[in-house]
Amino acid sequence: MSDGSIQPVLTDREFKKISAFVYDVCGIKLPPIKKTMLSARLQKRLRQLRITSFSDYFSYVLSPEGRAHELPLMIDVVSTNKTDFFREAKHFDVLTTRVLPDFVKRFAQGNRKLLRVWSAGCSSGEEPYTLAMVLDDFFSKVAGIDFSILATDICTEVLAKAEKAVYHDAGLEPIPTRFRYKYLMRGKGQQKGYHRVVPELRRKVSFQRLNFMDKCFAIDHKMDIIFCRNVIIYFDKKTQADLFAKFREQFMAYGYLFIGHSESLEGPAGQMERVASAVYKCVK
Ligand SMILES: C[S@@+](CC[C@H](N)C(=O)[O-])C[C@H]1O[C@@H](n2cnc3c(N)ncnc32)[C@H](O)[C@@H]1O
Structure with missing residues (x-):
């Protein structure tokens, strides 16, 4: 419903500037078909900030203050966060x-006891918590191996939701x-209709904001398994190839990469x- 005020119009020129900037910052391509979506979503921010044109908004985003405070919110607006458990x-x-039986064999030959998994582009947490359930169930039957999961995303809004680990029953x-029964707690009172992941599982997952466009990743450990699913479809071929090169660097000498079923790994597939x-x- 309109509040009677005049809505700023996103011109083609402004759209081109903003989409080129978004591409530079986070690799996400915004084709012209996304103009209406972008305009509608950003209009809300313009109203909240009492800014009356997209050009002024963009100048604000580029300012030191805007880069610190507004840019993360703008990225929240442009990212697609659809995800599900399993x-x-x-x-x-x-x-x-x-994959896990392979690691069990390898770990038995060496002296490793901790499997490290990265959910890269984790959105609101359904993927890393699915991994945590599957890994916990698997390793409860295999003595001597534990696991940890790092879950990262560029979008601050979804990371906040993931850390809470509270999900509506409709998505379970x-x-x-x-x-x-094993890994979720039923909400009571105001939390009726929601479930929360049990603390033992939440402790296995740590969350971190990370942009795939960063030159090198601020991650302390090398990984055994990387899940990066339904992320690269928003990137062009060059950005995909650069990202896979960085994933290779982030692997231990031996690791497994899972990508989305509608994605392909052309360049670095060799x-x-x-x-x-x-x-x-x-295998490195
Ligand atoms: C469609 S979701 C996929 C979530 C989950 N992996 C799955 O398959 O259900 C894609 C996620 O990638 C994140 N993403 C997009 N560009 C990114 C970037 N440059 N750096 C880090 N994460 C990014 C988005 O914020 C979004 O949460």
Whole structure:
């Protein structure tokens, strides 16, 4: 409903400038078809800031204050955060039947006891908590190996939701019943209709804001498994290739990369062996 005030119009020139900037900052491509969406979503911010044109808004975003305070909110507006528990569920079968047994064998030969997994582009947490459920269940039957999950995203809004670990019941359907009983707590009172992930599982997942466009990743440890699913579809080929080169760097000598089923790993595929649909092995 209109409040009677005049809505600023996003011109083609302003759209081009903003989309080129978004591409530079986070690699996300905004084709012209996204102009209406961008305009509608940013109008709310303009109203809140009492800014009357998109040009003035963009100048503000570029200012030192804007870069610190507004840019993260603008990125929240342009990112697509759709996710689900057990999304592309076949991946979790590949994980438990092939990838984890492979690591169990390898760890038995060496002296490693902690498996490190990275959910890269974790959105609101459904992916890292799915991983935590699957890994906890698997390693409860294998003595001597523990796991930790790093979950990162560029979008501050989804990270805040992920850290709370509270989910509406409507989104829990893909979680197998026995996992729901084991790993979720039913909300009471005001939290009725919601579930929260149990603390033992929450402790296994740490969250961090990270932009894939950063020159090098501020991550302390090398990874055994990287899930980066339904992220690179928003990037062009060059950005994808650069990202996979950085993932290679972030792997231990031996690791597995999971990408989304509608994504492909063209450029760097020569350096990684395809082991299942959208699953690659990286040997350095
Ligand atoms: C569609 S969600 C996918 C979530 C989850 N991986 C899944 O498959 O359900 C894509 C996520 O990638 C994040 N993303 C997009 N560009 C990014 C960037 N440059 N750096 C880090 N994360 C980014 C978005 O914020 C979004 O949460």
